[in-house]
Amino acid sequence: MQIHPLITDSESLAQLCARLAKSDFVAVDTEFMRENTYWPDLCLIQIADENEAAAIDPKADGIDLQPLLDLLVDNEEVLKVFHAGGQDVEIVYNLTGKTPHPIFDTQIAAMALGQGEQIGYGNLVDSWLGIQLDKGARFTDWGRRPLDKRQIDYAIGDVTHLVKIFPMIVKRLVKQGRGDWLDEEMEKLADPANYENEPELAWLRVKVPSRKADVLGRLKALAAWREREARGKDLPRGRIVKDETLADIAAHPPREQSDLGRVRGLSASWGGNDIGARLMRALSEARPLGPDELPREERRPGLGREGSLVADLLKLLLKIRAREIDVAPRLLARTDELELLAAGKRNGLAILQGWRSEQFGKDALDLVEGRLAFAVKDGKLKMTRAEE
Known part of the structure; x- marks a missing residue:
């Protein structure tokens, strides 16, 4: 495999992307910093196919990333391979308003294996x-220039190894008949809705015990205000106001700006400064949520004592079945689904549909409805068909 020197000019990048566009798949990784910013600070992009690999410096003067972005989001012929790619996908979405597609995540695929x-x-690389990777450069400051050879070599290794591993994973998935299991999971990862940060929806991420329309209306206004402040200053949300302080102000709104100086989590200067004034303006413009805006209270069927025991048996069955077919339990079923099944719900559960039903759901339903039981044979816990 040819390893290119660090790409810092538009022409070299365009030529690289033109060649990669002819590949069946590319492995992609990014290095970024986000401890002190609202937006992830993209510091390095690594990309490779089976023939060549390169690191790209997005901070290089005048470099045009458009050919690379076009390859990632508009070229449907090239599969984009990531490992734990959620944050990498978020960065691409922030730059383009689109997500890479089609996409494959080796961390998710490993769950099926x-x-x-x-x-x-x-x-993953070790297995x-x-x-065994050199972890020395893992916590490097990727935003500092110049990057030395050791840093660049470390970063490029993230895609050169991935290019070798990906075909091996696919081969095993096909051999075990599990390739179709992952289609839904990969589409979830590529769903742009996962990466939208609409200010008017920011309040949904803040935990508050109250369900009162006026309190939630103030929380909605305050969270949207904080989101815009954080974006404008390019600071983490918590650097503006922490969640617990925001929730407290929504529940107990100050009457005057001077009262902000006594709010826990805010400095005394907020009682008279500009940002405090903007917070108070957001509060004054807040309106109670309408009936259609109020979050629906999830009324799950009560489990009760017996239902809780059934749910525990389902969790035990999940462990047994996941061990038997050698798959991560979370890929088969979520805890909330097991509790809903134990409480009597049948419609709309993912575990009773498709491959999950074949691998686990049917047995789970049989257990709940008395057709399956636990038994100990030769010192091992197994499932057995229950007698009438």
């Missing part, structure tokens, strides 16, 4: 290639 729910990249 029994490698745990969140296998790290280092462990598939027998290579």
Whole structure:
């Protein structure tokens, strides 16, 4: 494989992307910093196919990233391979308003092959290639220039290893008949709705015990205000106001701006400064949520004592079945689905549809309805068909 020097000019990048556009798949990774900013600060992009690999410096003067972005979001012929790619996809979405597609995530695929729910990249490389990665550059300051050779080599390794691992994973998935299991999960990862940060919806991420329309209306206004402040200043939301302080102000709104100086979590200067004035303006413009805006209270069927025991048995069945077929339990079923099944719900549950039903759901339903039971044979816990 040809490893290119760090790409810092538009022409070299355009030529690279033109060649990669002819590949069946590319492996992609990014290095970024976000501890002190609202937007992830993109510092490096690594990309490779089976023939060549390169790191691209997005901070290089005058570099045009458009050919790369076009390859990632508009070229449907090239599969984009990531590992734990959620934050990488978010960065592309922030730059383009689109997500990479089609997409494949090796961390998700590893779940279908029994490698745990969140296998790290280092462990993935070790398990598939027998290579132990140098972790020395993992916590480097990627925003500082110049980057040295060790940093660049470390970063490019994230895609050169991935290019080798991806075909191996696909081969095993096909051999075990599990390729179709992942289609839904990959489409979820590529769904743009996961990466939208609409200010008017920001309040939904803030936990507040009250369900009163006026309190939630103030929370909605305050969260939208904070989102815009954070974006405008390019600061993390918590640097503006922490969630718990925002919720407290929504529940107990100050009458005057001077009262902000006594709010826990705010400095005394908020009682008279400009940002405090903007907060008070947001409060004054807040309106109670309408009936259609109020979050619906999830009224799940009560489990009761017996239902809770049934749910526990379903969780035990999930562990047994996941072990038997060597798959991460979370890929088969979520805890809330098991509780709904135990409480009597049948319609709309993912575990009773498609491949999940075949691998787990049918047995789970049989257990709930008395057709399946636990038994101990030769010191091992197994499932057995219950007698009438």
